[in-house]
Amino acid sequence: xxxxxxxxxxxxxxxxxxxxxxxxxxxxxxxxxxxxxxxxxxxxxxxxxxxxxxxxxxxxxxxxxxxxxxxxxxxxxxxxxxxxxxxxxxxxxxxxxxxxxxxxxxxxxxxxxxxxxxxxxxxxxxxxxxxxxxxxxxxxxxxxxxxxxxxxxxxxxxxxxxxx
Amino acid sequence: xxxxxxxxxxxxxxxxxxxxxxxxxxxxxxxxxxxxxxxxxxxxxxxxxxxxxxxxxxxxxxxxxxxxxxxxxxxxxxxxxxxxxxxxxxxxxxxxxxxxxxxxxxxxxxxxxxxxxxxxxxxxxxxxxxxxxxxxxxxxxxxxxxxxxxxxxxxxxxxxxxxxxxxxxxxxxxxxxxxxxxxxxxxxxxxxxxxxxxxxxxxxxxxxxxxx
Numbered sequence: 001x002x003x004x005x006x007x008x009x010x011x012x013x014x015x016x017x018x019x020x021x022x023x024x025x026x027x028x029x030x031x032x033x034x035x036x037x038x039x040x041x042x043x044x045x046x047x048x049x050x051x052x053x054x055x056x057x058x059x060x061x062x063x064x065x066x067x068x069x070x071x072x073x074x075x076x077x078x079x080x081x082x083x084x085x086x087x088x089x090x091x092x093x094x095x096x097x098x099x100x101x102x103x104x105x106x107x108x109x110x111x112x113x114x115x116x117x118x119x120x121x122x123x124x125x126x127x128x129x130x131x132x133x134x135x136x137x138x139x140x141x142x143x144x145x146x147x148x149x150x151x152x153x154x155x156x157x158x159x160x161x162x163x164x
Numbered sequence: 165x166x167x168x169x170x171x172x173x174x175x176x177x178x179x180x181x182x183x184x185x186x187x188x189x190x191x192x193x194x195x196x197x198x199x200x201x202x203x204x205x206x207x208x209x210x211x212x213x214x215x216x217x218x219x220x221x222x223x224x225x226x227x228x229x230x231x232x233x234x235x236x237x238x239x240x241x242x243x244x245x246x247x248x249x250x251x252x253x254x255x256x257x258x259x260x261x262x263x264x265x266x267x268x269x270x271x272x273x274x275x276x277x278x279x280x281x282x283x284x285x286x287x288x289x290x291x292x293x294x295x296x297x298x299x300x301x302x303x304x305x306x307x308x309x310x311x312x313x314x315x316x317x318x319x320x321x322x323x324x325x326x327x328x329x330x331x332x333x334x335x336x337x338x339x340x341x342x343x344x345x346x347x348x349x350x351x352x353x354x355x356x357x358x359x360x361x362x363x364x365x366x367x368x369x370x371x372x373x374x375x376x
Binding site for chain 2: 040042043044045046047048049050074075079081083086087088089090108109112114115116117149150153
C-alpha cells in the first residue's frame with residue numbers, strides 16, 4: 001500500500017517540480033506586481049513623455065527593474081527626477097530596486113519610465129504596452145493607458161475647493 | 165554631513181535674502197512677514213528684471229511690455245522636459261483661474277520662459293503652452309537676453325553638453341515660480357513642490373498686505 005502510494009506519488013512530485021521550474025521564469029516576473037500604470041499625454045510637439053506606475057514586491061528578495069521598452073519610441077529609459085536646492089535634474093537609472101516586501105512608486109517628480117522620441121503623437125485613452133526587464137532577465141508586459149496628467153494626478157488632496 | 169546639507173542652502177538663502185539693504189521708504193516689501201516661507205519668500209527689496217528683448221509668439225517682446233499692467237507668475241523651463249515642466253505647468257493651469265476668481269480686480273498672467281531656444285521656437289512654444297492653458301504667454305530669446313532675465317531673478321539652469329543638432333539633451337533648471345509686479349520687479353519666490361491651494365491662499369494674503 002505504502003509502496004504503491006510512493007510509486008504513484010513520485011511521478012506526480014516530479015511533475016510538480018518540473019512545473020515549478022517552468023514557472024520559475026514567469027514566477028520571477030510575477031514576483032513584481034505592477035499597479036495602476038499610466039502614460040502622461042504629451043503636449044503637442046513634446047519630444048518626450050513619461051510612464052508612471054507602482055511596483056510592489058511581495059517576495060522575500062529585492063527585485064531590480066533594469067530596463068523598459070515600448071514600440072514606437074526612439075528610446076525608453078529609466079529616470080529619476082530630483083530636486084536639489086530648488087534645481088530640478090533628471091538622472092538616468094541603471095536599475096530601480098524594489099525592496100523585499102516593499103514598493104516603489106513611479107510618480108511625477110520622481111522615478112519614471114522616460115519615453116523619448118515618439119514616432120507619432122499619442123492620443124488620450126489609447127493603451128501602450130510597456131515591457132519591463134527584471135534583474136534575472138525575465139520580462140513583464142504592462143498595459144498603460146494614456147491619460148492627461150491632471151486627471152491621473154487628481155485625488156491627491158491638492159485641489160481643495162477647486163471644482164473643474 | 166546631514167547638517168551641512170541643510171545649512172548650506174539655508175546660508176545661501178539668507179545671504180540672498182539679506183543681500184540687498186532694504187530702503188524702507190520706497191520698499192513695499194519692507195516689514196512684510198510671509199505666513200509660510202515654504203510657500204512664498206520675499207527678497208529684502210524688489211528685484212528689477214532688466215529691460216531686454218525676448219522672442220514671443222507675435223515677434224519681439226520687451227520684458228517691460230511683457231510685464232506691464234499685469235501681475236505675472238513666471239516659470240522657467242523648456243518644452244522637451246518630460247516630467248517636471250508638464251507637472252508644474254499643469255499646476256499653473258489650476259492656479260491661474262483660481263487667482264482670477266479670488267482676485268478678479270488683479271490682471272494675472274502666467275509667463276513660461278524657455279531657456280532652450282535651440283529647440284523651442286516661439287511657434288512651437290505656443291502649441292506647447294496652449295495644451296495647458298490657452299492664455300499662458302510663452303517666450304524665449306537669445307542666450308544673452310535669457311541670461312539677463314534668469315540672472316536677475318536667480319533662476320539657475322544648466323544645459324547638458326551636446327553636439328549641434330542633437331535633440332535628446334536634458335536641461336536642469338530651477339523649479340520655483342516667481343511673482344513679478346507690473347513694474348517688472350520680482351517681489352516673491354514660490355519654491356516647489358507647488359500646492360495650488362496653498363499658493364492661491366498665500367498670494368491672496370501677499371496681495372492684500374503688500375500691493376494695495
